[in-house]
Amino acid sequence: MREIDSDTSRADxxxxxxxxxxxxxxxxxxxxxxxxxxxxxxxRSLKSWMDLARTLExxxxxxxxxxxxxxxxDTYQGSRDATVRRGVQFPINDPSxxxxxxxxxxxxxxxAFSANVIQEHPYSFSRRVATLDHxxxxxxxxxxxxxxxxSAWRNVGFEEVANHAQRYARAEEYVDVCYKLLEGSxxxxxxxxxxxxxxxxxxxxxxxxxxxxxxxxSAGPLCVEPSPQRLPVLFQAGSSSSGRxxxxxxxxxxxxxxKSPQGAATFVEDVRALAKEAGRNPEDILVFQxxxxxxxxxxxxxxxxxxxxxxxxxxxxxxxYQSSAMGLDLSGLDLDSPIGxxxxxxxxxxxxxxxxxxxxxxxxxxxxxxKPMTPHVVxxxxxxxxxxxxxxxxxxxxxxxxxxxxxxxxxxxxRYAVPELQRRGLMQTEYxxxxxxxxxxxxxxxxxxxxxxxxxxxxxEKGSN
Numbered sequence: 001m002r003e004i005d006s007d008t009s010r011a012d013x014x015x016x017x018x019x020x021x022x023x024x025x026x027x028x029x030x031x032x033x034x035x036x037x038x039x040x041x042x043x044r045s046l047k048s049w050m051d052l053a054r055t056l057e058x059x060x061x062x063x064x065x066x067x068x069x070x071x072x073x074d075t076y077q078g079s080r081d082a083t084v085r086r087g088v089q090f091p092i093n094d095p096s097x098x099x100x101x102x103x104x105x106x107x108x109x110x111x112a113f114s115a116n117v118i119q120e121h122p123y124s125f126s127r128r129v130a131t132l133d134h135x136x137x138x139x140x141x142x143x144x145x146x147x148x149x150x151s152a153w154r155n156v157g158f159e160e161v162a163n164h165a166q167r168y169a170r171a172e173e174y175v176d177v178c179y180k181l182l183e184g185s186x187x188x189x190x191x192x193x194x195x196x197x198x199x200x201x202x203x204x205x206x207x208x209x210x211x212x213x214x215x216x217x218s219a220g221p222l223c224v225e226p227s228p229q230r231l232p233v234l235f236q237a238g239s240s241s242s243g244r245x246x247x248x249x250x251x252x253x254x255x256x257x258x259k260s261p262q263g264a265a266t267f268v269e270d271v272r273a274l275a276k277e278a279g280r281n282p283e284d285i286l287v288f289q290x291x292x293x294x295x296x297x298x299x300x301x302x303x304x305x306x307x308x309x310x311x312x313x314x315x316x317x318x319x320x321y322q323s324s325a326m327g328l329d330l331s332g333l334d335l336d337s338p339i340g341x342x343x344x345x346x347x348x349x350x351x352x353x354x355x356x357x358x359x360x361x362x363x364x365x366x367x368x369x370x371k372p373m374t375p376h377v378v379x380x381x382x383x384x385x386x387x388x389x390x391x392x393x394x395x396x397x398x399x400x401x402x403x404x405x406x407x408x409x410x411x412x413x414x415r416y417a418v419p420e421l422q423r424r425g426l427m428q429t430e431y432x433x434x435x436x437x438x439x440x441x442x443x444x445x446x447x448x449x450x451x452x453x454x455x456x457x458x459x460x461e462k463g464s465n
Contacts, residue, residue, distance in 0.1 A: 014428045015388070016398030016440065018065040018112060019056055020255075020290060021407060024092040028292070029067060030321040031404045032312035033087040037305075038406030043093065046101055052407055053102040053109055059414040060428050063110030063141065063436065064102070065235070065255070065400055066095035070119050071152030076323035077331045080151070086317035096132060103136040108431040108439075112141035112235055117170055118156050122177035123218045129232050130182060130224040138228030138435025138444055143235035143255065144246075146171045149324065168242040173213045175234075175250055176451075180209040182230050183446070184455030185221035201225065207459035220459075229435050231446050239267070247285070248274030249451060252441070255400050257290040264289050265394040280449045286397035286440060292376035292404045293384050295416045306378045309405035335366035376404065381416035385424055392426060 023043055025033035032038060042048045056064060072090050074080040083090050095113040102111060111132075115125060132140045146167035147153065153161045162170065190205035209220035236251035238244065247254050248271055258264035264287075272282035294309070296302030323330045377387035388399060403409035421427035435444045446452050 015392055015396065015426050016062045016286065016288065017060075017427055018063045018110075018288065018398065018400045019061055019407075019410065020065045020067065020400040020402040022067045022089055022092060023095040023098065024089045025087045026089070027407050028402045028404045029089050030318055031406070032309070032314065032317070035309055035312040035406055037309075037403070037408030040406060040408035046098070049098050049102060050105045052410065053106050055410055055414060057106045057109045059410070059418045060422070060431065061109065062398070062428075062439070063112050063139075065112040065141075065143065066114055067143075068092065068095055068114040068116075068145070069147060069149055069152055070116060071147070071149035071155055073149070073320050073324035074151050075327065075329050076320040078329060082316045082320040086314050086320060088317050088320045096128065099132050099140060100135045103139060108139075110139045110141060110233070110436040110439075111136060112143055112233070114143040114145050114235075114237075116145035116147040116152065117167075117174040118147055118153060118158070121218070122174050122216055123181060123220075123222070126178045126181040126222055127224050129178075130222065130227045130230075133227035133229050133232060134224070138437070140229070141233035141235055141253070141436060143237060144171060144175060144250070146238070148327065164240065164242055168238075168246050170215050171246060173215050177209075177211050177213070177216050177218050179231070179452035180211055180455050180458075181218065181220055181222040182226075183452045184458050185209055186226045187457065187460065188226070191225050209459055229437050229444050229446075231452055233436050233440065234446075244271055244274055247271060248280070249278045251285055252437075252446070252450075253286040253288060253398070255288045255290065258394075261391050261394040264391065264396060268395040284441075284447065284449060287395070288398040288400045289391055289394075289396050290400045290402060291388065291391060292402040293387075293413060293417065294376070294378045294403075294405055294409065295381055295384050295413050297380070297416060299379050299383065302378045302380065302383075305405060305409075330365060333365055336364050338364055381418075381420040384413075384417040385420040385426065388421065388426060389424065 021027040022029060025043055026038055027041065027043070041052060053064065067089075069089065069092065072080045073083040073088055076082050080090075082088070096115065099111045099113065102109070119125075120128075129140060129142060148161065148167075150161045153159075161167075185207050187205035187207075190201050192199045192202055194200075206221050209218060211218045211220070234250060234252045235255060236243070236247040236253075237255040238246060239256055244267075254271060256264065256267055258267055268287050271285060271287065275282050275285050294302050294306045296305055319330050377384050379387075391399070401413075403413070418427060422429050432439050437446070438444050441447070
């Protein structure tokens, strides 16, 4: 099994690029759905998504990354009205449903979709993600989400959202069940597929897992035969203390929204140290930074596009999104007060990043809601490449690139920024063969240091049931 040489300088390897979006009217969370470059893409249209996937593959993006949730933002003014009115990630469709169709018009592009651990039982999810891995020939990734939305919890039968620690305890057991099913319930020799004898699978190589835990029970075995990757590539986006510890144990890729390259460098150093403490190689985890870009043939053109986008921005939409993200109804606050040491039980990592980035922690709430949710650059392809190069120096492995003025921005990014990024060696010019994990780590299977590997052969003694 070929793995990345940990002695190889990260600066010698191209960054990985994902397009960050949602299967919702606006694409990027909080951006205006009705701006011109947003209206170019119809999230309800399969053809529109297929065209976008082709464009991304032509530009040599690694993957589409979909954020997702299963509720509605209803913290602002104690109501969902602002969210519904402004289309703030609502309505929102299931991104995983797009994957087979987009795989049919691409050969290499990966598909990373978010799914939270309360949406469905881990058995049902394991069945679905294994099926998608088969249909894409191993190009899927799962962003593991612990939902902070009260509405999402209530939609599936809970009265209240669990606290931060409980959410991560549930997530730990959830992934453990998935690992047992996807890595442990079938041995490698399980699929025979002998045409002459008519034997499809060897019953002695297919096993029950008999999981009984605090939150879940599952007998197994998984009813889907092993897929090319078995496990999808595992993303995680938690930046809180609990989130970092969870990621250090489980993630292969982490999505962060640091507010400065210095903040990103600190995160990278911290999570790699945590990974080592967890018995993994620090190189086992790729760190992706969120960056947004508006690019033009000239700086003037790019600035004009940015001004056009800003004309469509809505304070109400931003307040609806930020209120839910912070777990705090901003309608009841003086927006000119400092964010300070705000501590909530919602998106703790995002709140902490905002507080740490504020000069002397004196940013006001009004300043926070007026800023883009991710660091961004407006300019020529060269200026965009300069920005990304500065971030890359923080030790990052990849970029989750968002287009806050709509998915239509992909065309100009591909025209002006991609050639310059490729010229500087920051972006790949050709794909390597194989699955998404092959492309990123040199092997289709998760490595032996990952906790999921502990279940290979773990159920052999139990036999088949």
